[in-house]
Amino acid sequence: MADAVNSNSKEEAAQLPDGVSSVIPGWFSEISPMWPGEAHSLKVEKILFQGKSDYQNVMVFQSSTYGKVLVLDGVIQLTERDECAYQEMIAHLPLCSIPSPKKVLVIGGGDGGVLREVARHLSVEQIDICEIDKMVVDVSKQFFPDVAVGFEDPRVVLHIGDGVAFLKAVPEGTYDAIIVDSSDPIGPAQELFEKPFFESVAKALRPGGVVCTQAESIWLHMHIIEDIVANCRQIFKGSVNYAWTTVPTYPSGVIGFMLCSTEGPPVDFKHPINPIDANDGRSKTMKPLKFYNSEIHSAAFCLPSFAKKVIDSKAN
Amino acid sequence: MADAVNSNSKEEAAQLPDGVSSVIPGWFSEISPMWPGEAHSLKVEKILFQGKSDYQNVMVFQSSTYGKVLVLDGVIQLTERDECAYQEMIAHLPLCSIPSPKKVLVIGGGDGGVLREVARHLSVEQIDICEIDKMVVDVSKQFFPDVAVGFEDPRVVLHIGDGVAFLKAVPEGTYDAIIVDSSDPIGPAQELFEKPFFESVAKALRPGGVVCTQAESIWLHMHIIEDIVANCRQIFKGSVNYAWTTVPTYPSGVIGFMLCSTEGPPVDFKHPINPIDANDGRSKTMKPLKFYNSEIHSAAFCLPSFAKKVIDSKAN
Numbered sequence: 001m002a003d004a005v006n007s008n009s010k011e012e013a014a015q016l017p018d019g020v021s022s023v024i025p026g027w028f029s030e031i032s033p034m035w036p037g038e039a040h041s042l043k044v045e046k047i048l049f050q051g052k053s054d055y056q057n058v059m060v061f062q063s064s065t066y067g068k069v070l071v072l073d074g075v076i077q078l079t080e081r082d083e084c085a086y087q088e089m090i091a092h093l094p095l096c097s098i099p100s101p102k103k104v105l106v107i108g109g110g111d112g113g114v115l116r117e118v119a120r121h122l123s124v125e126q127i128d129i130c131e132i133d134k135m136v137v138d139v140s141k142q143f144f145p146d147v148a149v150g151f152e153d154p155r156v157v158l159h160i161g162d163g164v165a166f167l168k169a170v171p172e173g174t175y176d177a178i179i180v181d182s183s184d185p186i187g188p189a190q191e192l193f194e195k196p197f198f199e200s201v202a203k204a205l206r207p208g209g210v211v212c213t214q215a216e217s218i219w220l221h222m223h224i225i226e227d228i229v230a231n232c233r234q235i236f237k238g239s240v241n242y243a244w245t246t247v248p249t250y251p252s253g254v255i256g257f258m259l260c261s262t263e264g265p266p267v268d269f270k271h272p273i274n275p276i277d278a279n280d281g282r283s284k285t286m287k288p289l290k291f292y293n294s295e296i297h298s299a300a301f302c303l304p305s306f307a308k309k310v311i312d313s314k315a316n
Numbered sequence: 317m318a319d320a321v322n323s324n325s326k327e328e329a330a331q332l333p334d335g336v337s338s339v340i341p342g343w344f345s346e347i348s349p350m351w352p353g354e355a356h357s358l359k360v361e362k363i364l365f366q367g368k369s370d371y372q373n374v375m376v377f378q379s380s381t382y383g384k385v386l387v388l389d390g391v392i393q394l395t396e397r398d399e400c401a402y403q404e405m406i407a408h409l410p411l412c413s414i415p416s417p418k419k420v421l422v423i424g425g426g427d428g429g430v431l432r433e434v435a436r437h438l439s440v441e442q443i444d445i446c447e448i449d450k451m452v453v454d455v456s457k458q459f460f461p462d463v464a465v466g467f468e469d470p471r472v473v474l475h476i477g478d479g480v481a482f483l484k485a486v487p488e489g490t491y492d493a494i495i496v497d498s499s500d501p502i503g504p505a506q507e508l509f510e511k512p513f514f515e516s517v518a519k520a521l522r523p524g525g526v527v528c529t530q531a532e533s534i535w536l537h538m539h540i541i542e543d544i545v546a547n548c549r550q551i552f553k554g555s556v557n558y559a560w561t562t563v564p565t566y567p568s569g570v571i572g573f574m575l576c577s578t579e580g581p582p583v584d585f586k587h588p589i590n591p592i593d594a595n596d597g598r599s600k601t602m603k604p605l606k607f608y609n610s611e612i613h614s615a616a617f618c619l620p621s622f623a624k625k626v627i628d629s630k631a632n
Contacts, residue, residue: 065353253569
């Protein structure tokens with residue numbers, strides 16, 4: 001998916017990890033057909049890991065100003081400097097919107113950051129995670145201890161496997177919340193953006209259960225978002241909402257989330273009823289929230305007019 | 317301020333406009349000590365203009381996916397694709413927060429985009445603009461007609477000159493609102509971030525008048541923001557607030573605004589009392605708002621916890 005920038009020769013580029021250009025020595029550049037004509041680059045201090053799993057290329061590097069960086073197939077998944085925004089929002093937007101969540105499933109999220117955030121919720125009794133790529137888990141445990149710390153919670157059960165297949169085997173109505181922490185729809189995560197997957201999600205949720213999925217950028221991917229919203233509107237008979245937040249190292253600097261609930265007790269995502277700000281200090285081993293609070297929860301659902309127009313037209 | 321990426325030789329780089337690298341043919345890369353270790357790059361279709369004014373290097377290029385781009389001293393000022401976010405927010409956050417603004421001053425903003433937005437307010441009778449660099453105005457009129465259209469409003473009076481000097485000569489209490497659309501504090505805009513300038517702004521405003529200034533990124537410049545907030549708290553005896561929005565082509569993908577009011581009728585910036593959404597259709601010659609609405613106005617004041625902590629501690 002990602003290539004070195006203007007490689008002098010394909011042979012030369014092939015020996016370098018995705019995005020580490022042979023012509024800009026010392027910089028990683030993120031180039032993809034998902035965001036044509038632009039590239040964000042980070043200065044590389046040292047490449048710490050590069051490997052090829054059964055599913056994707058995996059790389060970790062030490063950047064000069066964003067801490068350590070995890071890259072899958074040439075696309076930045078997280079940096080130590082800004083991962084808080086994504087992980088906290090994708091976890092707390094759904095979990096703070098329902099009373100006392102008990103059973104939570106995470107699809108993807110092999111770095112463990114979402115688990116770390118889910119674990120802040122003291123009502124939660126069971127946290128299943130289904131990640132397709134064991135290398136992501138191993139690499140995260142080795143290089144990102146403050147993120148992979150999520151795996152240490154005793155409520156977490158890790159399943160290595162295909163999220164789509166896992167969901168199909170789940171008894172109906174099992175989960176209070178499902179969080180889909182996927183990469184982009186090109187590559188191993190493609191199915192996680194398609195209708196049959198959302199149908200499995202809806203079935204695996206209890207009535208009035210909630211799902212939160214990574215849903216791309218309002219600046220770059222309105223056509224994808226439009227389709228996701230239309231699909232979700234058909235499948236989730238509770239509420240269907242789009243929220244967004246700022247993540248500097250994601251393309252266009254923002255990332256969005258689809259938040260939907262199944263038929264049952266109504267869920268008003270815009271007004272969190274299960275605030276976590278107060279819980280924050282309860283555990284001595286847990287670091288304070290860096291990004292999320294109840295105000296930014298509600299604010300995340302306020303969309304620029306150009307996005308609101310498209311999403312509202314599909315959502316109603 | 318900005319250099320070509322890893323130039324092979326300084327001589328070679330010197331012949332190219334700022335940021336147009338001699339080693340990444342066809343891409344513009346934005347590198348600056350204001351955001352060390354990272355660079356956003358846009359693919360260049362064609363360089364349309366390059367010049368050197370008395371104050372800075374001025375460049376315009378056609379990008380492959382962001383429309384035309386205006387660059388000053390190697391830093392992107394606006395792209396046709398995302399300029400709506402910045403211009404609409406910096407203008408309507410202050411003007412929608414006070415009843416019936418009549419006299420408005422814009423400092424900087426030589427591209428005309430802020431004028432275009434101020435002109436949507438039918439209550440406004442006088443729009444002064446003081447831009448230091450005539451080349452910015454001329455280039456905008458030539459290459460960005462949809463932005464420079466702001467100059468065509470009959471209420472606009474353009475002053476070419478130093479904003480600091482202009483403000484000092486303004487009779488006390490002249491303006492209802494002052495908008496400071498400056499570039500970064502390295503270069504010609506440096507003084508616009510300093511205390512004496514804010515003192516002149518406060519004097520030029522009527523009691524209960526408002527100022528909105530470009531105030532950098534919460535992800536990159538908390539140290540600068542901290543100082544600005546502390547200065548403003550001393551000088552503006554009404555309210556002092558920080559807001560932010562998403563602009564993909566600005567470093568870290570966000571830009572912030574300081575919103576302050578002088579002593580007098582209280583201003584609650586977070587709850588707009590002079591909504592513009594409804595006005596929008598009144599003029600046939602005016603294009604609809606793309607970004608701003610009353611919901612996103614209020615949401616802009618909700619800060620991530622890490623920023624809220626710092627700003628609240630300085631603001632009270």
